[in-house]
Amino acid sequence: MDFGYSPQDDAFRHDARAWLAAHPAGEEPRPWERTLGTAGWIGLGWGRTPYGNRAATLTQQVVWAEEYARHKAPPRLGHIGENLLAPTLLAHGTPAQRDRFLPPIARGEAIWCQGYSEPGAGSDLAAVRTTATRDRGDPAGAYRVTGQKIWTSHAHEADWCFVLARTEPGSRRHHGLSFLLVPMDQPDGRVEVRPIRQLTGTSEFNEVFFDGALAHPDHLVGGEGNGWRVAMDLLAAERGVSTLAQQIGFEEELGAVMAEAEAQARAESAAGVVGDPDLLDRLVRQWAELRTMRWNALRTLGGSDPGAPSVAKLLWGGWHQRLGELAMAVRGAAATVGPQEWSEQVPYRLDPLQRLFLFSRADTIYGGSDEIQRTIIAERVLGLPREARGQ
Structure with missing residues (x-):
């Protein structure tokens, strides 16, 4: 494969670097989204649209x-709206839906979350039980959404x-599902959010409870009963250019981790960790595998290979988890000690390598478990017999 940058790409890189250098990290997440939107940096992959x-x-x-990624710019609060919902609306939404929802995303004003996984329907998304029924007493015939989403x-x-819900009573698996856009700010406790405390001590994920939450019928994407197709197209958009940025991190x-190994070697007079051939081999393998992931991601950009997203997820999920394990092995027994003494106010703190190890335990589960990714590759790419499932 011949992958290179044109003079136009180099000029674009110059502009990007100059803008990022002039806007160093420091803003809170929401103001930062608006700063990006004002400068037109949101929606680069949408093509030419009238949405800003x-x-x-x-x-x-x-x-x-x-x-x-190289400028260590703030984590994106608007990633889900920009890179997941927007391409889905461009592919499946009505003109009215695009005009209603895309401009606020482009301006960095609207923040979105994804209502897919449930306690009994994580990697097996077709087991969704959240329901959406038409409220015949509502003048617009709004949907009433009831159920629980997690992570x-x-x-x-x-x-x-954006919520995947069952609109056909009694339907099973991927039949009878619909893709609805639901406002989070609703009265009377119709939407409740509960943060989930993780091993890292942080709470990036949440449980969401819908108790008769209203969704306008005009905010049904792709037609009633077509939610599975819309949801799968959205997941295909989840991995692409963003994978390359992830690899910078x-x-x-x-x-x-390599710097830690070098520090350990200096402390032990060039013996110990770096003198351990097994750890040295693991460090070299991590480096080589990361280069392989980059070229694989570049190779599949813009392609239509149905297995490419699953292959990418399998590669980086396992790689990142092994890196966390390697970080702890390099540090040795000291990895079990936190950087700060315990207190009732702050039970524990983690340094970056400890946080890497603990958070990466979930890498082979969230975003589609390894088991699910292998099933997709087996069925959609290799053409193996489909796994028996309930109808």
Whole structure:
């Protein structure tokens, strides 16, 4: 594969670097989204639209993602709306839905969350039990959404949630599902958000309870009963250019682990950790596998390979988890000691490598478990017989 950057791409990189250098990290997440939107940096992958984004080629999207990561710009609060919902509305939404929802995303004003996983329907998304029924007493015939979603990123900050719900009573598996856009700010406790405290001590994820939450019928995407197709197209958009930006962060984490190994070697007079051939081999393998992941991601950009997203998820999920394990092995017994003494106010703190290890335990589960990814590859790419499931 011949992958290179054109003079136009280099000029785009210059502009991106200059803008990021002039806007150093420091803003709170919501103001930062508006700053990005004002400058037109939201929606680079949407193509030419009237919604306020600047159009960028695929290679220019890669350039922006890489420069954003290298500048250590703030984590994106608007990622879900920009990179998941927006492409879905461009593919399946009505003109009215695009005009209603895309401009606030492009301006960095509307924050979205994803209502897919449930306590009994995580990797097996077709087991969704959340329901949405038409309220015949409502003048507009709104849907009433009832059920529970879990592992919902940014739900505590989101304005809207796109929800996969069952609109056909008695339907099973992927039949009878619909894709609804639901406002999070509703009266009478119709939407309740509960943060989930993780091993890392932080709460990026949430449980969301819908108790008769209203969704306008005009906010049904793709037609009633077509939610599975819409949901699958959205998941296909989840991995792409953003994977390359993620790898910049992985590269920095790997560098930190290598720096720790070097520090251990100096402390032990060039013996110990770096003198351990097994750890040295693991460090080299992590570096080589990361380079392989980058070229695989570049190879599949813009393609239509149905297995590419699943292969990418399998690669980076396992790689990142092994990196966390390697970080602890390099540090040895000291990895079990926190950087700060315990107190009732702060039970424990973690340094970056400890946080890497604990958080990465979930990498092979969230976003589609390894088991699910292998099933997708087996059935959709290799053409193996489908696993028997209930109808």
